[in-house]
Amino acid sequence: MNTHSNARRLVYLDHSATTPVRAEVLAAMLPYFADKFGNPSSIHSWGREARVAVDAAREQIASAIGANPQEIIFTSGGTEADNLAIRGVAQSLKDKGNHLITSQIEHHAVLNTFQDLAKQGFKVTYVPCDEYGMIDPDDVRKAITDETILISIMHGQNEVGTIQPVEEIGKIARERNIIFHSDAVQSLGKIPVNVDAMGVDLLTISSHKIYGPKGVGALYVRKGTKIKPQVTGGIHERRLRAGTENVPGIVGFGEACRLAQQEMPEESKRLRELRDRLINGILNTIPDTVLNGHPEKRLPHNANISVKYVEGEAILLNLDLFGIGASSGSACTSGSLEPSHVLLAMKIPHETAHGSLRMTLGRSNTKEDIDYVLEVLPPIVEKLRAMSVFGN
Amino acid sequence: MNTHSNARRLVYLDHSATTPVRAEVLAAMLPYFADKFGNPSSIHSWGREARVAVDAAREQIASAIGANPQEIIFTSGGTEADNLAIRGVAQSLKDKGNHLITSQIEHHAVLNTFQDLAKQGFKVTYVPCDEYGMIDPDDVRKAITDETILISIMHGQNEVGTIQPVEEIGKIARERNIIFHSDAVQSLGKIPVNVDAMGVDLLTISSHKIYGPKGVGALYVRKGTKIKPQVTGGIHERRLRAGTENVPGIVGFGEACRLAQQEMPEESKRLRELRDRLINGILNTIPDTVLNGHPEKRLPHNANISVKYVEGEAILLNLDLFGIGASSGSACTSGSLEPSHVLLAMKIPHETAHGSLRMTLGRSNTKEDIDYVLEVLPPIVEKLRAMSVFGN
Amino acid sequence: MYNEKVMDHFMNPRNVGEIENPDGVGLVGNPVCGDVMKITIKVKDGRIEDIKFKTFGCGAAIATSSMVTELVKGKTLDEALEISNKTVAEALEGLPPQKMHCSNLAADAVHMAIKDYYEKTGKVQVAEEGIHE
Amino acid sequence: MYNEKVMDHFMNPRNVGEIENPDGVGLVGNPVCGDVMKITIKVKDGRIEDIKFKTFGCGAAIATSSMVTELVKGKTLDEALEISNKTVAEALEGLPPQKMHCSNLAADAVHMAIKDYYEKTGKVQVAEEGIHE
Numbered sequence A, B: 001m002n003t004h005s006n007a008r009r010l011v012y013l014d015h016s017a018t019t020p021v022r023a024e025v026l027a028a029m030l031p032y033f034a035d036k037f038g039n040p041s042s043i044h045s046w047g048r049e050a051r052v053a054v055d056a057a058r059e060q061i062a063s064a065i066g067a068n069p070q071e072i073i074f075t076s077g078g079t080e081a082d083n084l085a086i087r088g089v090a091q092s093l094k095d096k097g098n099h100l101i102t103s104q105i106e107h108h109a110v111l112n113t114f115q116d117l118a119k120q121g122f123k124v125t126y127v128p129c130d131e132y133g134m135i136d137p138d139d140v141r142k143a144i145t146d147e148t149i150l151i152s153i154m155h156g157q158n159e160v161g162t163i164q165p166v167e168e169i170g171k172i173a174r175e176r177n178i179i180f181h182s183d184a185v186q187s188l189g190k191i192p193v194n195v196d197a198m199g200v201d202l203l204t205i206s207s208h209k210i211y212g213p214k215g216v217g218a219l220y221v222r223k224g225t226k227i228k229p230q231v232t233g234g235i236h237e238r239r240l241r242a243g244t245e246n247v248p249g250i251v252g253f254g255e256a257c258r259l260a261q262q263e264m265p266e267e268s269k270r271l272r273e274l275r276d277r278l279i280n281g282i283l284n285t286i287p288d289t290v291l292n293g294h295p296e297k298r299l300p301h302n303a304n305i306s307v308k309y310v311e312g313e314a315i316l317l318n319l320d321l322f323g324i325g326a327s328s329g330s331a332c333t334s335g336s337l338e339p340s341h342v343l344l345a346m347k348i349p350h351e352t353a354h355g356s357l358r359m360t361l362g363r364s365n366t367k368e369d370i371d372y373v374l375e376v377l378p379p380i381v382e383k384l385r386a387m388s389v390f391g392n
Numbered sequence C, D: 001m002y003n004e005k006v007m008d009h010f011m012n013p014r015n016v017g018e019i020e021n022p023d024g025v026g027l028v029g030n031p032v033c034g035d036v037m038k039i040t041i042k043v044k045d046g047r048i049e050d051i052k053f054k055t056f057g058c059g060a061a062i063a064t065s066s067m068v069t070e071l072v073k074g075k076t077l078d079e080a081l082e083i084s085n086k087t088v089a090e091a092l093e094g095l096p097p098q099k100m101h102c103s104n105l106a107a108d109a110v111h112m113a114i115k116d117y118y119e120k121t122g123k124v125q126v127a128e129e130g131i132h133e
């Protein structure tokens, strides 16, 4: 592991990938590892103590999204919650119809699940987005057929940060009596997330994106929504998800939700200012850079910028040596040969997509961090451009 | 929550339900919450540091069961691993045949998954067991048809502790070229678990049963075994299980595996002695009590005794007030109207099944704990029998 | 799981036992399901003078048995017939939802004991529909 | 992810640039895939007297470009043609498995530059099969 040989400070700018567990959250979790370690299904005091903790967390989470506690189903994370929502509805309503609607810019947890269902015979419409990564509710409306049983459109886009018009899509779904799922993994704690305002029947959230522990998430399931469980076994989570509850994880998720909700107004404002400083700093000092995603309807912590003529991974490696952690939609970091499907859906040319740089801010970031990035990034880009085939 | 009003000590005897995270394990996990919190998929140093930790845990776990690290797929627990194994094989081999074999005494994570597949059109044979909860490999052999694609037989039975003849079943499966899965959640750390000796293609293990954290498990997938992933999304776990890795959980599981393997010979001997003291103490002092499960081929920490004429939950509640935590196969604690399917498969009469008491020992238990139980239990039984309709 | 009142009746059940030569006997439940209750009553001047129970069952079964004996002791038979399983659960300040079904049979057992008394003595039973609700 | 040698060549690449009036030019890769390399060479007495690269690509692409220029500089054209992508990866002490495919094109670019030199000068190329392996 190469260390940060050039680093004068450590600046983590990848909060959309994951966040550190905050101290209050870890403190809330700690008693549940060794002291209050019971299995919530046990009827003895150890079990009842664990049950109480799980129920309290369920209330904290429900309250953060305007739901009832019984509507919260704990899962192992956002990915599993997305799978449960999509497969669960498709399998339970397959006699009603076999058409599903989603978008081209969903997270892989959603996209690959729809692709799997498509292989099994479901028809899937992937609605496009505009150049800002925004979905037009009218495209969703037009995609609806008599066979449509599920619409899944995310809330805050994880790569380019664009906030989708879920309220309008929710209305359309309701009018047509179609189940509506939204992935709110990135928006929770950053912008208001309310299941009634959004008009969703199903909503995915994940703990490790909001300073809670990894390995916990939840699916909101509106009362009366029928979904087929995907993990069967013992009687847990209203029979919708079997498996011994991850009690400390759930407790941590609850506390993280509570804190996120409480601090959101101020913290989001702070992040937005820092982010704008970062975006404007880059756009103003480095030529041939463009902002990806919507300029205003955008998650407060997301900056996604394409640096033309250079490749994203090369920037990331250089930044890493300076102690800066970021991500990219380049093929080299996507694990496939193609750059980010999201940038391509936005019709960004391949070369520009390969040079995308996503910086997602969080609690620890300060103005000094941003200024450090603004100092370090231009010479890196200059150096890489000097060796690039393109641009000069 | 009613406290232990009558308790002179706290005696946790429900280690098959869950165990406390041991100090060394928690210590190993702690750095990965807030300090080394990266997402293993990220290419920056935070991510690489997390990747190294996950890979190290994978090696620890592989080594504990005689597998290669690449054959370990992390899941959210034993239940999910069972589901992945069973659904994964059924779906990937459904063109080869539609017959599946399991037993009547599997854990619900296995049983309910087969029942779900049965609803989808698979034919499932549930082989019976004898009065000791032991499966006859010959019954498995006889159940095999040309259509059989999967055999799933557990290793250590979770309720009555009977150790199944998996090696022989593994041989039969191999001869007939049928995929063999075994649920080793209860045997891991108690008796030797080796994937080659057992002849399994798939093996389920779970962290929270061996003093590791809840919410983590693993499926061993022998190289070359085709299974269809059940949770789709990003590229994780060799594409067999998507979702951001639960890094601290995985690290804890690895450490728990390492310690369990190291301490097993001595600890299992200690537990066996304590357990026999407990079993003999009860059988000798309380009339009309019988041991459930096999007298010798039995997990070292499991005592399961039926106390005739009284109902299990009533005993548990009384024990709880004395600070003793145990479990029962009675209907009232099974969440259904029926008592334990395992005791019924063993042909134990309903009344006797309702009076079953499972005590599973663990690291913290001492001789004094056992003597305390042997002191407290007889008067509880006497009192309950005095108010029972049966037995006098 | 159980509230304090339930736990009190479970741990310190009232009127445990069996009346010798009872005027009425009620036996309800099913060992398959895990709960069986036996109520024996002594009747004097149309009132339940004494009542005892024996129960094989879980905490809820024992607590409801105990509570129902307290509720009906000294009551007239008509008053006793008006006490339902719901009344018993309410007197216990509630039972866990999963317990409402199987274990909450105590009032049924009392009603059956009263019916048995009527049948044995040949006395007319005023309101048949009161027996089982 | 990358070993020290790769990181060294990535951070301190050798022979970056473009030779003016080169004797041969090799351009390989594809912006769609994210890696494009341009190699320019100066040939004297059948030897690669000078070589420079320009690369748009990830860490592996830049490191392999740098490494290949070091490997072939001063070599005869025949010797240079014998250097394969595998040789380059080995000289870097290994690349991550997922990088073996897309980014490891540097030897191809050198071969193409030599081919270009042969075509431009009309000189006979000895072993056609050496060009691309």
Ligand SMILES: Cc1ncc(COP(=O)(O)O)c(C=O)c1O
Pocket: A016, A017, A076, A077, A078, A079, A080, A082, A107, A109, A154, A156, A157, A158, A183, A185, A186, A206, A207, A208, A216, A217, B242, B243, B244
């Ligand atoms: C929009 C979105 N959905 C789903 C996920 C998956 O969540 P998890 O990492 O908890 O599996 C992520 C994060 O990777 C995400 O950003």
Ligand SMILES: Cc1ncc(COP(=O)(O)O)c(C=O)c1O
Pocket: A242, A243, A244, B016, B017, B076, B077, B078, B079, B080, B082, B107, B109, B154, B156, B157, B158, B183, B185, B186, B206, B207, B208, B216, B217
């Ligand atoms: C034999 C067996 N299999 C599977 C499981 C489920 O494992 P987990 O609790 O990790 O979901 C358990 C424990 O409940 C078990 O005892």
